[in-house]
Amino acid sequence: MTNRSYLSKPFLTAFSDGDPVTAGAHRRFQSEVPGAKDQQHVTIPGAGHFLQEDKGEELTTAALAFMPSNPLA
Amino acid sequence: MRLKWKGQSLCLMIAFLSAQVLAGDEPKSSDSEQHTVYEYVTCAVYYRMLIGALKSNPSDLSSLEDVYLDQMNRAISQGRRAARKEWGAQDADKEFDLEWQSEYGEMITEIDKNYSKIRKLKMKYADSCDQITSTGEQIKLTGTPVLPALALLD
Numbered sequence: 420m421t422n423r424s425y426l427s428k429p430f431l432t433a434f435s436d437g438d439p440v441t442a443g444a445h446r447r448f449q450s451e452v453p454g455a456k457d458q459q460h461v462t463i464p465g466a467g468h469f470l471q472e473d474k475g476e477e478l479t480t481a482a483l484a485f486m487p488s489n490p491l492a
Numbered sequence: 493m494r495l496k497w498k499g500q501s502l503c504l505m506i507a508f509l510s511a512q513v514l515a516g517d518e519p520k521s522s523d524s525e526q527h528t529v530y531e532y533v534t535c536a537v538y539y540r541m542l543i544g545a546l547k548s549n550p551s552d553l554s555s556l557e558d559v560y561l562d563q564m565n566r567a568i569s570q571g572r573r574a575a576r577k578e579w580g581a582q583d584a585d586k587e588f589d590l591e592w593q594s595e596y597g598e599m600i601t602e603i604d605k606n607y608s609k610i611r612k613l614k615m616k617y618a619d620s621c622d623q624i625t626s627t628g629e630q631i632k633l634t635g636t637p638v639l640p641a642l643a644l645l646d
Contacts, residue, residue, distance in 0.1 A: 439568045440540075440592060443585065467561070468540065472547055 429489035430454035433481045435466035435473070459484065525574040527624050529591055532571030535621035537595040538613055539564035541603070545610040563625045570625075 430452045432445040445462070449455045461481045466473035525532075539560045546557050571591075575584035602616075603609040 439565055440536075444589070468564075469543065469547065 426452045426454050428454045429458065429485070431458050431481065431485040432460045433470075433478055434462055435468070435470045436462050436464045437466055438468045438470065440468050459488065525570055525577060527570070527574070529571055529574045529578055529588065530595075531620075531624055532567045532574055533588065533591040534595050535617065535624050536564050536567035536571055537592060537599055538617040538621050539567065539625075540596075541599050541607075541610060541613055545607040548607040563621070567621075567625050 430448070432448050432455065434441060434445040445460065449460060463470060463474050463477045463481070466477075470478055542560045543557050543564065546554055546560070572584065572588055575588045575591075578584070579587045599613055603612055
């Protein structure tokens with residue numbers, strides 16, 4: 420697997436709950452990426468592989484919630 | 493004697509019908525994994541790219557998205573099953589993901605990250621992927637490949 424341990428910046432996973440391609444990949448990111456620790460990760464329900472198109476509003480909401488809780492140092 | 497013969501005949505017929513019913517419960521040959529993981533993943537990525545092209549340029553053909561999505565999902569399911577046969581349950585998902593990333597990267601490069609060049613992929617993959625992801629039932633019902641509409645794009 421790709422080494423993701425160098426990704427120390429704040430890292431949010433926002434995966435769809437119905438994507439047959441990426442299903443389960445969020446667990447690997449959350450366990451391997453240091454910046455993903457203690458973040459408010461989300462799983463967006465009712466979306467498929469094309470998350471941005473299927474649930475764009477929900478994805479944007481997750482990103483907007485992520486930013487203020489991770490201010491620039 | 494005659495009645496007994498009829499009884500035997502009836503039993504044979506029931507046995508024959510039962511065998512047919514059981515055979516009908518078996519997966520159709522076209523539904524089982526007759527192709528390699530590489531082939532299934534290639535086609536799944538191909539249909540994913542077709543959907544991407546439709547989404548990037550909404551048109552009257554947008555209803556094809558559901559058809560391509562169905563093809564993509566079918567190829568993914570078959571590809572994951574083939575991966576489990578090939579690498580076992582423990583490594584199947586990882587190998588499938590690596591194959592997907594590789595194919596996706598290749599196709600994105602092939603169209604220069606530009607969905608308006610999707611025709612390049614169609615020329616290369618349409619026929620074989622239609623065959624690989626078609627079900628025997630659909631072929632039987634229509635007598636034609638599942639996605640003759642592929643040629644309508646562009």
